[in-house]
Amino acid sequence: xxxxxxxxxxxxxxxxxxxxxxxxxxxxxxxxxxxxxxxxxxxxxxxxxxxxxxxxxxxxxxxxxxxxxxxxxxxxxxxxxxxxxxxxxxxxxxxxxxxxxxxxxxxxxxxxxxxxxxxxxxxxxxxxxxxxxxxxxxxxxxxxxxxxxxxxxxxxxxxxxxxxxxxxxxxxxxxxxxxxxxxxxxxxxxxxxxxxxxxxxxxxxxxxxxxxxxxxxxxxxxxxxxxxxxxxxxxxxxxxxxxxxxxxxxxxxxxxxxxxxxxxxxxxxxxxxxxxxxxxxxxxxxxxxxxxxxxxxxxxxxxxxxxxxxxxxxxxxxxxxxxxxxxxxxxxxxx
Numbered sequence: 001x002x003x004x005x006x007x008x009x010x011x012x013x014x015x016x017x018x019x020x021x022x023x024x025x026x027x028x029x030x031x032x033x034x035x036x037x038x039x040x041x042x043x044x045x046x047x048x049x050x051x052x053x054x055x056x057x058x059x060x061x062x063x064x065x066x067x068x069x070x071x072x073x074x075x076x077x078x079x080x081x082x083x084x085x086x087x088x089x090x091x092x093x094x095x096x097x098x099x100x101x102x103x104x105x106x107x108x109x110x111x112x113x114x115x116x117x118x119x120x121x122x123x124x125x126x127x128x129x130x131x132x133x134x135x136x137x138x139x140x141x142x143x144x145x146x147x148x149x150x151x152x153x154x155x156x157x158x159x160x161x162x163x164x165x166x167x168x169x170x171x172x173x174x175x176x177x178x179x180x181x182x183x184x185x186x187x188x189x190x191x192x193x194x195x196x197x198x199x200x201x202x203x204x205x206x207x208x209x210x211x212x213x214x215x216x217x218x219x220x221x222x223x224x225x226x227x228x229x230x231x232x233x234x235x236x237x238x239x240x241x242x243x244x245x246x247x248x249x250x251x252x253x254x255x256x257x258x259x260x261x262x263x264x265x266x267x268x269x270x271x272x273x274x275x276x277x278x279x280x281x282x283x284x285x286x287x288x289x290x291x292x293x294x295x296x297x298x299x300x301x302x303x304x305x306x307x308x309x310x311x312x313x314x315x316x317x318x319x320x321x322x323x324x325x326x327x328x329x330x331x332x333x334x335x
Contacts, residue, residue, distance in 0.1 A: 006130075012037070013124050020121030024307050027118070031302035035314050038133050039300040042316070045137045046298055051249060052148030055203075055282065056292035056322060067105045067293045067321060107295050107321035110147075112139030115306055115313025136314060140298060148292070148322050149251070149258055155324040156280060156332040157268045161188060163281075163333035164271030171254075171276045173206060173213040173335050175221055178241050181281045185331050189283070199328055203245045205280045207253030210335065211246060244281075253277055262332075270334035281331040289326040295319040 008016075015037075019030035061067060114136045120128040163184050165177040182201045189199020239246050251258040254276045262268040262278055270278065284290070296319035303313035324330060 008126055008130075013126055016121050016126055016129055017124050019312055020118040020123070027121075027307060027312070028302060028304050031304075031312050031314075034129070035300045035302045038314070039298065039316075042133065042137050042140070042300055043298045046140045046144065046318075050141050050144050050148070052145055052292070052322075055152070055284065056148055056290040057287050058292045058294055060297070061107075061293050061295045063295065065295075067107055067295070068102050069105060069291060069323070069325060070102045103323065103325060105291060105293055105321045105323040107293055107319050109296075109317050109319050110140065110143045111315065111317040112136050112143070113303065113313060113315035114139075115303060115311045118307075118310045118312055121312050132314070136300075136316065140316070140318065144320070145251075146257075150261060151322040151324055152280065152282075152290075152330060153258060153262050153268070154266060155327040155330045157262065157266045159327040159330060159332070161331060162269070162271055163331065164275055165335060166272070168335060170274035171335060173210040173277075173279070175217070175241060177279070177333060177335055178204065178244060181279075181331055181333050182242060182244065185281060185283060188331075189328050199283050200285055201244055201281050201331065202284045203247060203282045205247045205249050205252060205282070207256065207259075207277055208248045208250060209253055210277055210279065211248040214241075252280070268332070275334040277335055279333040279335065281333060283329040289324055289329040291323045291325065293321050293323075 007013075015030050015033055019027055019034055021027040021030070114132045116128055116132050161184065163177070163180050165174050165180060168174045168177065181204065185199050185201040249258070250256070253259060259278045263270075268278075270276070282290075296317070298316050298318045300314055300316040303315055306313045
């Protein structure tokens with residue numbers, strides 16, 4: 001669904017009018033058609049509006065399938081144990097058997113609903129119907145965002161590694177912090193220089209205030225040419241440093257929702273007592289750890305219980321789950 005409300009065609013306007021009919025059978029029939037017409041745009045809008053689909057790999061699961069995913073054949077800490085053999089010239093090459101564990105990712109249902117007065121439909125107030133659909137979509141988006149990021153934050157706390165720049169002023173996001181995160185991600189990702197899929201920091205998520213700190217970097221942080229580029233940058237400012245993508249997230253920052261969840265619900269801790277903001281670094285290079293199995297995409301239905309209250313409504317549900325298979329792909333930092 002688009003944030004900009006566009007007047008639908010005359011056929012859909014007529015459908016809206018019929019959905020507000022005093023004839024219950026006609027009204028419910030029209031409401032059913034509206035729900036089905038909005039289902040696909042709602043599905044698309046949910047995946048476009050969230051802030052987890054660019055992190056988690058969405059996997060559509062067939063009904064009845066088991067959400068079972070194999071873990072890496074190499075256990076953490078064994079990535080550098082690459083073995084080769086010298087063939088003695090006779091006999092056979094020695095056997096080396098490997099096997100891996102697997103994890104079951106539970107899926108669960110999420111739901112949302114919205115209703116409006118029948119007189120809006122009767123008067124062909126398409127803007128009210130469109131806005132109701134946007135609110136329905138926003139409910140799904142909010143739930144998916146929260147569950148996905150709660151999973152990421154839980155993985156960060158479970159990893160029990162926190163990076164901070166001890167030389168920085170309190171509450172200041174610095175380029176040295178980015179460098180430290182890159183190094184820590186590499187050093188604690190396991191393996192050696194030649195290891196396959198070795199950990200590498202690719203993306204950083206921080207608050208809008210932290211991203212705006214870049215605009216205030218002085219000559220002690222960057223040279224004058226870079227400062228000029230920062231000054232003339234468009235909306236969002238600099239979005240990449242040292243090959244790492246920067247993303248601002250409204251829910252991160254002092255007193256904000258995801259940081260409160262990290263501090264209070266997960267009992268996570270920031271660095272020195274002067275640090276006030278949380279930063280999350282991710283390794284998204286191989287897309288092998290962040291999974292979002294979907295057993296049922298968003299389905300939308302008309303609510304046939306509201307007619308006696310002179311209302312029309314829609315409700316819907318989906319079934320999905322979230323998992324971070326390897327918490328070495330997540331790194332917490334603070335400033």
